[in-house]
Amino acid sequence: xxxxxxxxxxxxxxxPAPGAARGTYRAFGETLRxxxxxxxxxxxxxxxxxxxxxxxxxxxxxxxxxxxxRFEDTNLEKCVGCSLCAAACPADCIRVxxxxxxxxxxxxxxxxxxxxxxxxxxxxxxxxxCEVACPFDAITMGHDYEMSDYTRSDLIFTxxxxxxEPIERTPLRREGE
Amino acid sequence: MLxxxxxxxxxxxxxxxxxxxxxxxxxxxxxxxxAERKLLGRFQARYGPNRVGPYGALQPLADIVKxxxxxxxxxxxxxxxxxxxxxxxxxxxxxxxFAIIPFGNVQHIFGTPVGLYGIDVSIGPLYxxxxxxxxxxGIMLGGWSSGSKYSFLxxxxxxxxxxxxxxxxxxALVGVxxxxxxxxxxxxxxxxxxxxxxxxxxxxxxVFLVAGFAETNRAPFDLTEADAELVGGYNTEYGGGRxxxxxxxxxxxxxxxxxxxxxxxxxxxxxxxxxxxxxWVDPFVVLFKMGLMTFFFIxxxxxxxxxxxxxxxxxxxxxxxxxxxxxxxVTAVLVVVTH
Numbered sequence: 401x402x403x404x405x406x407x408x409x410x411x412x413x414x415x416p417a418p419g420a421a422r423g424t425y426r427a428f429g430e431t432l433r434x435x436x437x438x439x440x441x442x443x444x445x446x447x448x449x450x451x452x453x454x455x456x457x458x459x460x461x462x463x464x465x466x467x468x469x470r471f472e473d474t475n476l477e478k479c480v481g482c483s484l485c486a487a488a489c490p491a492d493c494i495r496v497x498x499x500x501x502x503x504x505x506x507x508x509x510x511x512x513x514x515x516x517x518x519x520x521x522x523x524x525x526x527x528x529x530c531e532v533a534c535p536f537d538a539i540t541m542g543h544d545y546e547m548s549d550y551t552r553s554d555l556i557f558t559x560x561x562x563x564x565e566p567i568e569r570t571p572l573r574r575e576g577e
Numbered sequence: 578m579l580x581x582x583x584x585x586x587x588x589x590x591x592x593x594x595x596x597x598x599x600x601x602x603x604x605x606x607x608x609x610x611x612a613e614r615k616l617l618g619r620f621q622a623r624y625g626p627n628r629v630g631p632y633g634a635l636q637p638l639a640d641i642v643k644x645x646x647x648x649x650x651x652x653x654x655x656x657x658x659x660x661x662x663x664x665x666x667x668x669x670x671x672x673x674x675f676a677i678i679p680f681g682n683v684q685h686i687f688g689t690p691v692g693l694y695g696i697d698v699s700i701g702p703l704y705x706x707x708x709x710x711x712x713x714x715g716i717m718l719g720g721w722s723s724g725s726k727y728s729f730l731x732x733x734x735x736x737x738x739x740x741x742x743x744x745x746x747x748x749a750l751v752g753v754x755x756x757x758x759x760x761x762x763x764x765x766x767x768x769x770x771x772x773x774x775x776x777x778x779x780x781x782x783x784v785f786l787v788a789g790f791a792e793t794n795r796a797p798f799d800l801t802e803a804d805a806e807l808v809g810g811y812n813t814e815y816g817g818g819r820x821x822x823x824x825x826x827x828x829x830x831x832x833x834x835x836x837x838x839x840x841x842x843x844x845x846x847x848x849x850x851x852x853x854x855x856x857w858v859d860p861f862v863v864l865f866k867m868g869l870m871t872f873f874f875i876x877x878x879x880x881x882x883x884x885x886x887x888x889x890x891x892x893x894x895x896x897x898x899x900x901x902x903x904x905x906x907v908t909a910v911l912v913v914v915t916h
Contacts, residue, residue, distance in 0.1 A: 424896050434880040438620050442876075448623045 457571040458543050463526045465544035466519055468562040469537065471509060477563070478538035479517060480510030488533035493523035510536075517559035522552055543572065590691055595676075598695050602675050602832070605864075607637035609828045613875050620879035644824075647817035654724030655814065663722060664815065664822035667715030671829040674708040677701055678836035679763045681846045681859030693846075693860060694763065701762035702750045705837060706743065709792055713739050715826065716794070716801060720811035731810025734886060735801040738791055741893030742798075746788035748901035752781040752908035753841050762837075766845030773844035780904040782842045784897055789834040791889070793827065795874060797881035798889060805883075835870035839863055843870075 449456055458464065469478045481498030497516035507513035528541050539562075549555050586594070611626070611634060618625025626633035651660060676695030683692045698704050713735060720732020754760055756777065757768035765774075775782050791798040802810040812823045839845060843866050846859035854862075884892065 424892075431881065435876060438876065438880045441622050442616070442619050442879075444622060446619065446622055446624045450624075 455571055457573040458545070459573050462543055462545075463528045463541040465521065465542050465547055466524075466530070466557070466562055467540050467542040468517065468559060469540065470563065474509070476506065477508040477513060478536045479514045479534075480508050480536060480538070481512045481514040481517075482535065484533045484535065485530035485539055488529040490527060490529060491523045491525045493520040494518070494530060495520075514559060517562065519557045519562065520555065521547055521557055522555040586689075586691060590689065594691065595695060598676070598680070599672070603829075605832055606825055606828045607641075609831060609871055610637045610640070610824075612871070613828075613878075616872065616875045617879055620876070641821060644816075644821040645818050649818065650814075650816045652724055652814050656722040656724065659718050659722035660814075661819070663715050663719030664819045664826070665715075666718065667712060667826035668822045668829070670708045670712035670715065671826045671833060674705055674712075674833045675829065675836070677704055677762055678833065678863075679766060679840060679845055680863045682763065682767075684857070684859075692763070697761055697763050700760050701765070702747075702754065702760060702841075705833075706747055709746075710739070710743065712826075712830070715823075716811045719815065719823070720801075723811075723814035725814050727807045727809070727813045728811050731801045731803065731807050731813070734803070734807075735794070735811060737886065738794075738798060738801060738889060738893075741890050742788040742791040742897065745784055745893060745897035745901040746792065748898070748905050749781045749784035749788060750841065751901075751905040752778050755905070755908045755912045762840050762845075765841055766847065769844045769847055773842065773847070773849075775842040778842065778904070778908070780900055781908075782838075784901045784904065785842070786838060787897060789838065790874070790877065791893075793830040793834055793874075795827070795831065796878040797884050800883055800886060800889065803883060831871060831874050832867060835867040835874065836863070838870050839866040 470476060471478060481496055483496045483498065486492075486494040486496050495516065495518045496514050498512045499515035501507060501511060501513055526541065531540050547555065614636065615625040615633065624633075626636040629635045629639045651657065677698060679692075679694035679697065681693030683690050685691075716735045717732045720728040720730075720735065723729070753765060753774050756774065757765045759765060759768065790796070794801050800810075801807075802812070804810075807813065812820055815823060840863075845866075846862050848854060848858075848862060
Protein backbone atom coordinates (compact mmCIF):
# COMPACT_ATOMS: atom_id res chain seq x y z
CA UNK A 401 0.00 0.00 0.00
CA UNK A 402 1.45 3.34 -0.98
CA UNK A 403 1.52 6.21 1.43
CA UNK A 404 -0.94 8.97 0.66
CA UNK A 405 0.72 12.33 1.30
CA UNK A 406 -2.65 14.06 1.36
CA UNK A 407 -2.76 17.81 1.07
CA UNK A 408 0.99 18.29 1.54
CA UNK A 409 1.73 17.74 -2.14
CA UNK A 410 2.97 20.85 -3.92
CA UNK A 411 2.69 20.60 -7.67
CA UNK A 412 5.93 21.52 -9.45
CA UNK A 413 5.52 24.64 -11.57
CA UNK A 414 7.54 24.37 -14.75
CA UNK A 415 8.53 27.33 -16.87
CA PRO A 416 7.12 27.35 -20.39
CA ALA A 417 9.32 25.80 -23.03
CA PRO A 418 11.01 28.64 -24.92
CA GLY A 419 9.09 29.85 -27.93
CA ALA A 420 6.37 27.22 -27.84
CA ALA A 421 2.85 28.52 -28.50
CA ARG A 422 1.45 26.51 -25.63
CA GLY A 423 4.15 27.89 -23.36
CA THR A 424 3.28 31.41 -24.42
CA TYR A 425 -0.37 30.81 -23.74
CA ARG A 426 0.53 29.53 -20.30
CA ALA A 427 2.91 32.44 -19.73
CA PHE A 428 0.07 34.79 -20.61
CA GLY A 429 -2.14 33.10 -18.04
CA GLU A 430 0.60 33.21 -15.44
CA THR A 431 1.12 36.89 -16.18
CA LEU A 432 -2.54 37.53 -15.46
CA ARG A 433 -2.21 35.54 -12.25
CA UNK A 434 0.83 37.62 -11.28
CA UNK A 435 -1.08 40.82 -12.01
CA UNK A 436 -3.86 39.60 -9.76
CA UNK A 437 -1.38 38.84 -6.98
CA UNK A 438 0.30 42.24 -7.12
CA UNK A 439 -3.06 43.99 -7.25
CA UNK A 440 -4.00 42.08 -4.10
CA UNK A 441 -0.93 43.57 -2.40
CA UNK A 442 -1.91 46.98 -3.76
CA UNK A 443 -5.27 46.90 -2.02
CA UNK A 444 -3.74 45.85 1.30
CA UNK A 445 -2.35 48.18 3.92
CA UNK A 446 1.37 48.86 3.95
CA UNK A 447 3.29 46.90 6.56
CA UNK A 448 5.92 49.60 7.04
CA UNK A 449 6.50 50.87 10.57
CA UNK A 450 7.24 54.60 10.27
CA UNK A 451 10.15 54.38 12.67
CA UNK A 452 10.84 57.64 14.40
CA UNK A 453 7.10 58.22 14.85
CA UNK A 454 6.05 54.65 15.60
CA UNK A 455 8.41 52.19 17.21
CA UNK A 456 8.68 48.47 16.88
CA UNK A 457 7.27 46.96 20.07
CA UNK A 458 9.80 44.80 21.91
CA UNK A 459 9.29 41.50 23.71
CA UNK A 460 9.18 41.52 27.54
CA UNK A 461 12.53 39.72 27.72
CA UNK A 462 14.20 42.08 25.22
CA UNK A 463 17.64 43.08 26.49
CA UNK A 464 17.97 46.83 26.09
CA UNK A 465 19.67 49.51 28.16
CA UNK A 466 20.36 48.57 31.82
CA UNK A 467 18.38 49.87 34.74
CA UNK A 468 19.44 50.11 38.39
CA UNK A 469 16.71 49.62 40.97
CA ARG A 470 15.76 50.94 44.38
CA PHE A 471 13.62 49.35 47.06
CA GLU A 472 10.14 50.71 46.60
CA ASP A 473 9.37 51.09 50.32
CA THR A 474 12.64 52.49 51.74
CA ASN A 475 13.88 54.11 48.51
CA LEU A 476 17.34 52.64 49.20
CA GLU A 477 19.45 51.38 46.33
CA LYS A 478 19.48 47.64 45.84
CA CYS A 479 23.07 47.66 44.65
CA VAL A 480 25.59 46.89 47.39
CA GLY A 481 28.70 47.47 45.30
CA CYS A 482 29.85 43.83 45.23
CA SER A 483 31.25 44.11 41.66
CA LEU A 484 29.96 40.69 40.67
CA CYS A 485 28.42 42.25 37.56
CA ALA A 486 31.77 43.77 36.62
CA ALA A 487 33.39 40.37 37.12
CA ALA A 488 30.79 38.64 34.97
CA CYS A 489 30.89 41.19 32.17
CA PRO A 490 32.59 39.69 29.09
CA ALA A 491 33.01 43.10 27.47
CA ASP A 492 34.50 44.56 30.64
CA CYS A 493 32.33 47.66 30.42
CA ILE A 494 31.12 47.95 34.02
CA ARG A 495 33.09 49.90 36.61
CA VAL A 496 32.06 49.76 40.27
CA UNK A 497 33.74 51.61 43.13
CA UNK A 498 32.26 50.64 46.47
CA UNK A 499 32.07 52.72 49.64
CA UNK A 500 30.92 52.03 53.21
CA UNK A 501 27.43 53.02 54.30
CA UNK A 502 27.40 55.23 57.37
CA UNK A 503 24.41 55.94 59.65
CA UNK A 504 24.42 59.58 58.45
CA UNK A 505 24.70 58.66 54.78
CA UNK A 506 22.76 55.48 54.15
CA UNK A 507 22.50 54.80 50.42
CA UNK A 508 21.91 51.07 50.09
CA UNK A 509 20.36 48.34 52.19
CA UNK A 510 23.61 46.45 52.63
CA UNK A 511 26.92 47.19 54.35
CA UNK A 512 28.40 48.97 51.38
CA UNK A 513 27.07 50.81 48.36
CA UNK A 514 28.29 51.71 44.87
CA UNK A 515 29.87 55.15 45.05
CA UNK A 516 30.62 54.93 41.34
CA UNK A 517 28.62 52.73 38.99
CA UNK A 518 29.39 53.26 35.32
CA UNK A 519 28.44 51.26 32.26
CA UNK A 520 30.21 52.04 29.02
CA UNK A 521 27.38 51.37 26.56
CA UNK A 522 29.64 51.72 23.55
CA UNK A 523 31.35 48.54 24.82
CA UNK A 524 28.33 46.68 26.15
CA UNK A 525 27.21 43.68 24.11
CA UNK A 526 23.83 43.39 25.85
CA UNK A 527 24.41 39.77 26.86
CA UNK A 528 22.60 40.14 30.19
CA UNK A 529 25.28 38.37 32.29
CA CYS A 530 25.34 41.28 34.75
CA GLU A 531 21.66 40.77 35.39
CA VAL A 532 22.27 37.08 35.99
CA ALA A 533 25.29 37.69 38.24
CA CYS A 534 23.58 40.22 40.50
CA PRO A 535 22.59 38.62 43.84
CA PHE A 536 20.12 41.42 44.70
CA ASP A 537 18.40 41.97 41.32
CA ALA A 538 19.80 45.49 41.49
CA ILE A 539 20.59 45.64 37.78
CA THR A 540 18.26 44.47 35.02
CA MET A 541 18.15 44.91 31.29
CA GLY A 542 15.49 47.45 30.24
CA HIS A 543 13.70 47.88 26.97
CA ASP A 544 15.42 50.99 25.59
CA TYR A 545 17.25 50.54 22.36
CA GLU A 546 17.68 54.14 21.16
CA MET A 547 21.10 54.94 22.56
CA SER A 548 22.95 56.64 19.72
CA ASP A 549 24.90 59.72 20.69
CA TYR A 550 27.34 62.19 19.23
CA THR A 551 30.35 61.51 21.42
CA ARG A 552 31.76 58.36 22.98
CA SER A 553 31.92 59.90 26.44
CA ASP A 554 28.15 60.50 26.32
CA LEU A 555 27.69 56.72 26.15
CA ILE A 556 29.26 56.17 29.54
CA PHE A 557 26.16 55.96 31.74
CA THR A 558 26.56 56.95 35.36
CA UNK A 559 24.62 55.61 38.33
CA UNK A 560 22.18 58.54 38.30
CA UNK A 561 21.37 57.94 34.64
CA UNK A 562 20.86 54.23 35.21
CA UNK A 563 18.65 54.81 38.23
CA UNK A 564 16.43 57.31 36.40
CA GLU A 565 13.41 56.22 34.40
CA PRO A 566 13.91 56.34 30.63
CA ILE A 567 12.61 59.58 29.14
CA GLU A 568 10.59 57.84 26.46
CA ARG A 569 9.14 54.42 27.12
CA THR A 570 9.66 51.75 24.48
CA PRO A 571 6.38 50.06 23.52
CA LEU A 572 6.03 46.51 24.75
CA ARG A 573 4.63 43.72 22.65
CA ARG A 574 1.21 42.59 23.77
CA GLU A 575 0.43 38.98 24.66
CA GLY A 576 0.38 36.84 21.58
CA GLU A 577 1.70 39.51 19.25
CA MET B 578 6.39 63.15 -51.49
CA LEU B 579 5.92 65.20 -48.38
CA UNK B 580 3.35 64.30 -45.77
CA UNK B 581 0.33 66.53 -45.69
CA UNK B 582 -0.87 68.14 -42.50
CA UNK B 583 -4.53 67.58 -41.73
CA UNK B 584 -5.53 70.92 -40.33
CA UNK B 585 -3.90 74.32 -40.57
CA UNK B 586 -4.17 77.17 -38.12
CA UNK B 587 -2.69 80.61 -38.06
CA UNK B 588 0.95 80.68 -36.99
CA UNK B 589 0.24 82.33 -33.66
CA UNK B 590 -2.30 79.67 -32.73
CA UNK B 591 0.27 77.01 -33.44
CA UNK B 592 2.80 78.70 -31.18
CA UNK B 593 0.28 79.07 -28.35
CA UNK B 594 -0.78 75.44 -28.85
CA UNK B 595 2.82 74.24 -28.70
CA UNK B 596 3.42 76.14 -25.49
CA UNK B 597 0.20 74.96 -23.83
CA UNK B 598 0.57 71.30 -24.81
CA UNK B 599 4.15 71.08 -23.66
CA UNK B 600 3.55 73.11 -20.54
CA UNK B 601 0.91 70.55 -19.60
CA UNK B 602 2.70 67.52 -21.04
CA UNK B 603 6.00 68.19 -19.30
CA UNK B 604 4.23 68.79 -15.99
CA UNK B 605 2.85 65.28 -16.30
CA UNK B 606 6.34 63.77 -16.13
CA UNK B 607 7.01 64.55 -12.44
CA UNK B 608 3.48 63.36 -11.67
CA UNK B 609 4.18 60.05 -13.39
CA UNK B 610 7.49 59.88 -11.53
CA UNK B 611 5.97 60.26 -8.07
CA ALA B 612 3.01 58.08 -9.06
CA GLU B 613 5.36 55.30 -10.09
CA ARG B 614 7.30 55.42 -6.85
CA LYS B 615 4.20 55.63 -4.69
CA LEU B 616 2.36 52.89 -6.58
CA LEU B 617 5.41 50.61 -6.65
CA GLY B 618 5.54 51.08 -2.91
CA ARG B 619 1.90 50.12 -2.52
CA PHE B 620 2.38 47.10 -4.79
CA GLN B 621 5.17 45.97 -2.46
CA ALA B 622 3.14 46.63 0.73
CA ARG B 623 5.18 49.71 1.69
CA TYR B 624 4.47 53.44 1.48
CA GLY B 625 6.97 54.77 -1.05
CA PRO B 626 8.37 58.27 -0.60
CA ASN B 627 6.31 60.15 2.00
CA ARG B 628 8.72 62.52 3.69
CA VAL B 629 9.18 65.41 1.23
CA GLY B 630 6.08 67.57 1.22
CA PRO B 631 2.55 66.31 1.89
CA TYR B 632 2.44 62.56 1.16
CA GLY B 633 5.85 62.86 -0.49
CA ALA B 634 4.40 64.91 -3.33
CA LEU B 635 7.50 67.09 -3.62
CA GLN B 636 9.84 64.12 -4.04
CA PRO B 637 10.32 64.64 -7.83
CA LEU B 638 11.31 68.25 -7.14
CA ALA B 639 13.87 67.09 -4.59
CA ASP B 640 15.18 64.49 -7.06
CA ILE B 641 15.56 67.04 -9.83
CA VAL B 642 17.28 69.57 -7.57
CA LYS B 643 19.64 66.87 -6.37
CA UNK B 644 20.49 65.73 -9.90
CA UNK B 645 20.94 69.22 -11.31
CA UNK B 646 23.25 70.37 -8.53
CA UNK B 647 25.58 67.44 -9.09
CA UNK B 648 28.85 67.65 -10.98
CA UNK B 649 28.74 66.98 -14.72
CA UNK B 650 30.99 63.98 -14.63
CA UNK B 651 32.51 62.48 -17.77
CA UNK B 652 34.75 59.39 -17.92
CA UNK B 653 38.16 59.95 -19.51
CA UNK B 654 37.44 57.12 -21.99
CA UNK B 655 34.25 58.70 -23.27
CA UNK B 656 33.75 60.34 -26.65
CA UNK B 657 33.03 63.87 -25.53
CA UNK B 658 30.62 65.35 -28.04
CA UNK B 659 28.49 62.22 -28.45
CA UNK B 660 28.42 61.67 -24.70
CA UNK B 661 26.76 65.05 -24.27
CA UNK B 662 24.56 64.68 -27.36
CA UNK B 663 23.04 61.26 -26.58
CA UNK B 664 20.70 62.28 -23.70
CA UNK B 665 19.58 65.25 -25.78
CA UNK B 666 18.54 62.92 -28.61
CA UNK B 667 16.55 60.81 -26.16
CA UNK B 668 14.66 63.74 -24.73
CA UNK B 669 14.15 65.42 -28.11
CA UNK B 670 12.59 62.41 -29.78
CA UNK B 671 10.33 61.82 -26.79
CA UNK B 672 9.10 65.40 -26.93
CA UNK B 673 8.67 65.24 -30.72
CA UNK B 674 6.61 62.06 -30.48
CA PHE B 675 4.41 63.74 -27.88
CA ALA B 676 3.40 66.34 -30.48
CA ILE B 677 1.13 64.03 -32.48
CA ILE B 678 -1.03 62.78 -29.62
CA PRO B 679 -4.51 64.23 -30.18
CA PHE B 680 -6.16 65.54 -27.02
CA GLY B 681 -9.39 66.44 -28.73
CA ASN B 682 -11.08 67.31 -31.98
CA VAL B 683 -11.08 70.71 -33.64
CA GLN B 684 -12.73 73.10 -31.20
CA HIS B 685 -14.03 76.61 -31.72
CA ILE B 686 -12.35 78.70 -29.05
CA PHE B 687 -13.70 82.28 -29.18
CA GLY B 688 -14.86 81.55 -32.71
CA THR B 689 -11.43 80.42 -33.87
CA PRO B 690 -11.10 76.77 -34.89
CA VAL B 691 -8.24 75.13 -32.96
CA GLY B 692 -7.20 71.48 -33.15
CA LEU B 693 -6.43 70.16 -29.67
CA TYR B 694 -3.18 68.46 -30.71
CA GLY B 695 0.33 69.53 -31.54
CA ILE B 696 0.14 68.57 -35.16
CA ASP B 697 -2.14 66.27 -37.19
CA VAL B 698 0.11 64.62 -39.75
CA SER B 699 -1.28 62.31 -42.40
CA ILE B 700 1.38 59.72 -41.53
CA GLY B 701 0.80 59.54 -37.74
CA PRO B 702 2.10 56.04 -36.96
CA LEU B 703 5.00 56.39 -39.38
CA TYR B 704 6.02 59.62 -37.65
CA UNK B 705 5.88 57.76 -34.35
CA UNK B 706 8.04 54.89 -35.58
CA UNK B 707 10.49 57.31 -37.17
CA UNK B 708 11.06 59.05 -33.86
CA UNK B 709 11.03 55.75 -31.99
CA UNK B 710 13.89 54.60 -34.22
CA UNK B 711 15.82 57.84 -33.73
CA UNK B 712 15.25 57.63 -29.96
CA UNK B 713 17.23 54.43 -30.05
CA UNK B 714 20.29 56.44 -31.15
CA GLY B 715 20.10 58.20 -27.81
CA ILE B 716 20.62 54.87 -26.05
CA MET B 717 23.07 53.44 -28.58
CA LEU B 718 25.28 56.52 -28.73
CA GLY B 719 25.06 57.02 -24.97
CA GLY B 720 26.15 53.44 -24.33
CA TRP B 721 28.91 53.50 -26.90
CA SER B 722 30.34 56.93 -26.18
CA SER B 723 30.62 56.26 -22.44
CA GLY B 724 33.63 54.04 -23.11
CA SER B 725 32.52 51.54 -20.48
CA LYS B 726 31.80 47.87 -20.98
CA TYR B 727 28.55 47.92 -19.02
CA SER B 728 27.23 50.85 -21.02
CA PHE B 729 28.30 49.14 -24.23
CA LEU B 730 26.59 45.87 -23.28
CA UNK B 731 23.43 47.80 -22.47
CA UNK B 732 23.55 49.56 -25.83
CA UNK B 733 24.08 46.25 -27.67
CA UNK B 734 21.10 44.77 -25.89
CA UNK B 735 19.13 47.84 -26.89
CA UNK B 736 20.04 47.23 -30.52
CA UNK B 737 18.93 43.59 -30.38
CA UNK B 738 15.76 44.60 -28.59
CA UNK B 739 14.93 47.27 -31.14
CA UNK B 740 15.01 44.94 -34.14
CA UNK B 741 13.03 42.29 -32.25
CA UNK B 742 10.06 44.43 -31.37
CA UNK B 743 9.86 47.24 -33.88
CA UNK B 744 8.60 45.12 -36.80
CA UNK B 745 5.85 43.61 -34.68
CA UNK B 746 4.93 47.02 -33.33
CA UNK B 747 4.50 48.34 -36.86
CA UNK B 748 2.48 45.31 -37.94
CA ALA B 749 0.26 45.59 -34.86
CA LEU B 750 -0.86 49.00 -36.03
CA VAL B 751 -1.40 47.87 -39.63
CA GLY B 752 -4.66 46.16 -38.67
CA VAL B 753 -5.97 49.39 -37.16
CA UNK B 754 -4.92 51.38 -40.20
CA UNK B 755 -6.71 48.88 -42.52
CA UNK B 756 -9.89 49.18 -40.51
CA UNK B 757 -9.79 52.95 -40.11
CA UNK B 758 -8.64 53.58 -43.67
CA UNK B 759 -6.48 56.50 -42.59
CA UNK B 760 -3.03 57.14 -41.13
CA UNK B 761 -4.03 60.35 -39.38
CA UNK B 762 -4.39 59.83 -35.62
CA UNK B 763 -7.42 62.13 -35.39
CA UNK B 764 -8.93 60.18 -38.28
CA UNK B 765 -8.29 56.91 -36.42
CA UNK B 766 -10.05 58.28 -33.33
CA UNK B 767 -13.04 59.42 -35.38
CA UNK B 768 -13.24 55.99 -37.01
CA UNK B 769 -13.75 54.49 -33.52
CA UNK B 770 -17.12 56.21 -33.02
CA UNK B 771 -19.05 52.94 -33.00
CA UNK B 772 -16.56 50.69 -31.22
CA UNK B 773 -13.08 51.21 -29.83
CA UNK B 774 -10.39 49.24 -31.65
CA UNK B 775 -9.43 47.37 -28.50
CA UNK B 776 -12.36 45.03 -29.23
CA UNK B 777 -11.94 44.14 -32.93
CA UNK B 778 -8.15 44.58 -32.80
CA UNK B 779 -7.51 42.88 -29.46
CA UNK B 780 -4.43 40.98 -30.62
CA UNK B 781 -3.08 44.12 -32.24
CA UNK B 782 -3.60 45.86 -28.89
CA UNK B 783 -1.75 43.18 -26.94
CA VAL B 784 1.15 43.06 -29.40
CA PHE B 785 1.40 46.85 -29.51
CA LEU B 786 1.32 47.07 -25.73
CA VAL B 787 4.06 44.45 -25.32
CA ALA B 788 6.14 46.20 -27.96
CA GLY B 789 5.42 49.47 -26.16
CA PHE B 790 6.97 48.08 -22.98
CA ALA B 791 10.02 47.20 -25.04
CA GLU B 792 10.12 50.62 -26.69
CA THR B 793 10.12 52.45 -23.38
CA ASN B 794 12.80 50.08 -21.99
CA ARG B 795 10.67 49.26 -19.01
CA ALA B 796 10.06 46.08 -17.09
CA PRO B 797 9.88 43.30 -18.17
CA PHE B 798 12.02 44.44 -21.12
CA ASP B 799 14.37 46.77 -19.25
CA LEU B 800 17.39 44.68 -20.10
CA THR B 801 19.22 47.68 -21.59
CA GLU B 802 19.26 49.05 -18.06
CA ALA B 803 19.29 45.80 -16.08
CA ASP B 804 20.49 47.34 -12.83
CA ALA B 805 21.24 43.94 -11.40
CA GLU B 806 23.81 42.79 -13.92
CA LEU B 807 24.72 45.90 -15.94
CA VAL B 808 24.78 48.51 -13.17
CA GLY B 809 22.31 50.61 -15.16
CA GLY B 810 23.29 49.66 -18.72
CA TYR B 811 23.59 52.50 -21.19
CA ASN B 812 23.31 55.16 -18.48
CA THR B 813 25.92 53.68 -16.11
CA GLU B 814 28.39 56.52 -16.69
CA TYR B 815 25.79 59.27 -16.65
CA GLY B 816 25.12 61.43 -13.65
CA GLY B 817 23.63 64.78 -12.80
CA GLY B 818 21.69 66.64 -15.47
CA ARG B 819 22.45 64.18 -18.25
CA UNK B 820 21.10 61.29 -16.25
CA UNK B 821 18.09 63.47 -15.44
CA UNK B 822 17.56 63.86 -19.20
CA UNK B 823 17.53 60.10 -19.72
CA UNK B 824 15.23 59.67 -16.77
CA UNK B 825 12.91 62.37 -18.01
CA UNK B 826 12.87 60.88 -21.52
CA UNK B 827 11.96 57.46 -20.12
CA UNK B 828 8.92 58.76 -18.30
CA UNK B 829 7.92 60.98 -21.21
CA UNK B 830 8.12 57.88 -23.41
CA UNK B 831 5.77 56.10 -21.03
CA UNK B 832 3.35 58.99 -21.48
CA UNK B 833 3.77 58.94 -25.27
CA UNK B 834 3.11 55.21 -25.53
CA UNK B 835 0.13 55.57 -23.17
CA UNK B 836 -1.13 58.37 -25.36
CA UNK B 837 -0.72 56.39 -28.57
CA UNK B 838 -2.45 53.34 -27.09
CA UNK B 839 -5.25 55.62 -25.89
CA UNK B 840 -5.58 57.19 -29.31
CA UNK B 841 -5.33 54.08 -31.42
CA UNK B 842 -7.05 51.43 -29.32
CA UNK B 843 -8.99 53.14 -26.54
CA UNK B 844 -10.96 55.63 -28.61
CA UNK B 845 -8.93 58.76 -27.83
CA UNK B 846 -11.25 61.49 -26.60
CA UNK B 847 -14.43 59.46 -27.25
CA UNK B 848 -16.52 58.43 -24.26
CA UNK B 849 -18.17 55.01 -24.08
CA UNK B 850 -21.94 54.37 -24.24
CA UNK B 851 -22.53 57.18 -26.74
CA UNK B 852 -21.96 60.00 -24.25
CA UNK B 853 -21.09 63.19 -26.09
CA UNK B 854 -19.74 65.71 -23.59
CA UNK B 855 -18.90 69.31 -24.57
CA UNK B 856 -15.58 69.78 -26.35
CA TRP B 857 -13.61 71.05 -23.38
CA VAL B 858 -13.98 67.67 -21.66
CA ASP B 859 -12.03 65.88 -24.42
CA PRO B 860 -8.50 66.56 -23.11
CA PHE B 861 -9.51 65.32 -19.67
CA VAL B 862 -10.90 62.11 -21.15
CA VAL B 863 -7.61 61.56 -22.97
CA LEU B 864 -5.58 62.36 -19.85
CA PHE B 865 -7.70 59.98 -17.78
CA LYS B 866 -7.19 57.15 -20.24
CA MET B 867 -3.47 57.93 -20.38
CA GLY B 868 -3.42 57.78 -16.60
CA LEU B 869 -5.02 54.34 -16.67
CA MET B 870 -2.45 53.13 -19.18
CA THR B 871 0.38 54.56 -17.10
CA PHE B 872 -1.02 52.76 -14.07
CA PHE B 873 -0.96 49.56 -16.10
CA PHE B 874 2.69 50.22 -17.02
CA ILE B 875 3.56 50.54 -13.34
CA UNK B 876 1.47 47.53 -12.45
CA UNK B 877 3.33 45.42 -15.00
CA UNK B 878 6.64 46.71 -13.68
CA UNK B 879 5.66 45.65 -10.17
CA UNK B 880 4.64 42.21 -11.40
CA UNK B 881 6.95 40.79 -14.03
CA UNK B 882 10.62 39.90 -13.69
CA UNK B 883 13.08 40.96 -16.35
CA UNK B 884 13.31 38.72 -19.40
CA UNK B 885 16.62 37.23 -20.38
CA UNK B 886 18.21 38.49 -23.60
CA UNK B 887 17.53 35.31 -25.59
CA UNK B 888 14.01 35.05 -24.18
CA UNK B 889 13.23 38.51 -25.51
CA UNK B 890 14.62 37.63 -28.94
CA UNK B 891 12.72 34.37 -29.25
CA UNK B 892 9.58 36.01 -27.88
CA UNK B 893 9.85 38.88 -30.34
CA UNK B 894 10.54 36.79 -33.42
CA UNK B 895 8.64 33.57 -32.69
CA UNK B 896 5.54 34.89 -30.96
CA UNK B 897 5.01 38.61 -31.45
CA UNK B 898 5.90 38.77 -35.14
CA UNK B 899 3.72 35.83 -36.30
CA UNK B 900 0.87 37.07 -34.12
CA UNK B 901 1.11 40.59 -35.53
CA UNK B 902 1.39 39.29 -39.09
CA UNK B 903 -1.59 36.98 -38.64
CA UNK B 904 -3.57 39.84 -37.13
CA UNK B 905 -2.77 42.11 -40.07
CA UNK B 906 -3.59 39.34 -42.59
CA VAL B 907 -6.94 38.39 -41.05
CA THR B 908 -7.90 42.06 -40.75
CA ALA B 909 -6.98 42.64 -44.38
CA VAL B 910 -9.11 39.73 -45.53
CA LEU B 911 -12.05 40.83 -43.38
CA VAL B 912 -11.82 44.42 -44.60
CA VAL B 913 -11.78 43.25 -48.24
CA VAL B 914 -14.70 40.86 -47.67
CA THR B 915 -16.94 43.33 -45.81
CA HIS B 916 -16.35 46.32 -48.10
